[in-house]
Amino acid sequence: MNDEFEPDEGGEPEKIDLSGLVGAIQPMADFYRTQNAELMKQLAEAVIPTERIGQAFARQIFESSGLSDRFREAMEPLHERLREQWRDLFASIGSLKDRIYPENLRDAEPKLNELKELLLEEGIPLMWVPGPKVVRALLDALDAIERRRIVGRRWRGIVNDCEAVVRSVDHPGLLEARDFALDCVSALRDGHTNPAQALAANLLDSLMHAHFEKDDRVKRTSNKKGKAKFDLNDYSVREALTFAPVWYAYAEFWVHKGDPIPRMFARHASAHGVSRTQYSRINAVYGLMLAASVMKFFDVELER
Structure with a gap:
């Protein structure tokens, strides 16, 4: 001046x-x-x-x-x-x-500590799927055991929620992936839970490889024992809430090191630890939710 x-x-x-x-x-x-x-x-x-x-x-x-x-x-x-x-x-x-927030979270008003527990400590996807009633039940549940039971009891409705979100995907670069996600939906409904889980796990991995450069993908999936957890502060809000449970699903797992096969859905264990411990209908639903959530994230964020 x-x-x-x-x-x-x-x-x-x-x-x-x-x-x-x-x-x-x-x-x-x-x-x-x-x-x-x-x-x-x-x-x-x-x-x-x-x-x-x-x-x-x-x-x-x-x-x-x-x-x-x-x-x-x-x-x-x-x-x-x-x-x-x-x-x-x-x-x-x-x-x-x-x-x-996507529509399924707008009425729930989750607290940050609730989100961190469900996303990072239990690997439950909440972005776009499941529907608002299931989200409310998960937030009201007393502990992780009850939340897993909720997914098990309401799996048909959750599959319907995933189908609706997947069908809303219309980005040209995601149409092939969308068809595979719908195959996963059909497999679950027909009782083919093991093929559904295997497809969901590999579809999730394919989406991560297709739409992230290596360094960005590794940052979001590097869940190693004794290392820092996924940091919500490093990402935009929508990305943080979408990929926190993806990080959980990529928990380190090595057969040759004698790692115990996890009971919760895990991408690496689904590929390298095929067993009755890892494969279940509940885990197939978790895998489908993750694939649907990540696919919708890219549908919203990718340039057209």
């Missing part, structure tokens, strides 16, 4: 002392900067209520909603329009969940 006005003809420039103005504006700038950080947290908690939320994940929610730009716009003009812009800004919060 120039602190001089042009002089009158024949006169000296009139120098303006701005020190007082700067001193008056600085506290206001500090206030808005503080409010920006607090608002990000409040907006994030409005979508994913929790007592503790990572700052980076809060920022992802805030920015992915498109409200960050509107917030900056509302902060810039310090005049009468400010009040109106604030009103428009907070009116947008009501639709924030619709922009981040």
Whole structure:
């Protein structure tokens, strides 16, 4: 900013002392900067209520909603329009969940600690599938054992949910994969659970290889013992919630090291540990949910 006005003809420039103005504006700038950080947290908690939320994940929610730009716009003009812009800004919060969550999660209002437990500790997909009633039952369940029983009892409805999501996929690069997912649906309904699980596991792996470069794929599937867990803060909100259970499903498994075959669905164990321990109808449903969720993610995110 120039602190001089042009002089009158024949006169000296009139120098303006701005020190007082700067001193008056600085506290206001500090206030808005503080409010920006607090608002990000409040907006994030409005979508994913929790007592503790990572700052980076809060920022992802805030920015992915498109409200960050509107917030900056509302902060810039310090005049009468400010009040109106604030009103428009907070009116947008009501639709924030619709922009981040798929339809099956919008009414559930899951807390972040609930999401982390189901996605990272139990490997249950929640993005796009299963349907809202099953999501609500899973969130209300007391523990992992009950949640697995819910999947076992409601498998037919979950398969229907997966079919509906898979049929909604229309990206040209996913049509072949969509047909294989529908084959998996048919196999489950016809009682061919073992072929359904094998197909779902390999379809999931094929999707990851087809649509991620090696480094990006490895980052999302490197679930090694003693290593860091999948970090939600490293991804956009939609991507974090989609690929956290994928990371779980890629748990390290080595036959030659004598690793016990896991009972939960695992991609590597489905390929290299074929057994009654790994293969089951429940695990086939888990595999189908993962494939359907990842496929729909690419359907939404890939360029057309």
